Amino acid sequence: TQPxxxxxxxxxxxxxxxxxxxxxxxxGAVCSQRILxxxxxxxxxxxxxxxxxxxxxxxxxxxxxxxxxxxx
Numbered sequence: 001t002q003p004x005x006x007x008x009x010x011x012x013x014x015x016x017x018x019x020x021x022x023x024x025x026x027x028g029a030v031c032s033q034r035i036l037x038x039x040x041x042x043x044x045x046x047x048x049x050x051x052x053x054x055x056x057x058x059x060x061x062x063x064x065x066x067x068x069x070x071x072x
Contacts, residue, residue, distance in 0.1 A: 004047065015046070019050055022055060022057070030059060030060050031060070032061055037066070042067035048067070051063075
């Protein structure tokens with residue numbers, strides 16, 4: 001996707017829509033797991049939301065997000 005910097009809220013959501021897909025690479029499945037997603041900066045939450053949606057589609061029970069900074 002293109003960088004999120006400079007995009008407004010609607011464009012950010014559109015930019016990351018479908019950007020994340022879970023693919024098992026020989027490790028344990030995420031089905032029935034609880035996942036923590038860590039992001040460096042949260043501006044609108046679009047990236048965390050798109051990532052959480054992909055994980056939920058893979059069967060994750062719950063997704064929690066934590067960020068290191070909140071942009072203004």
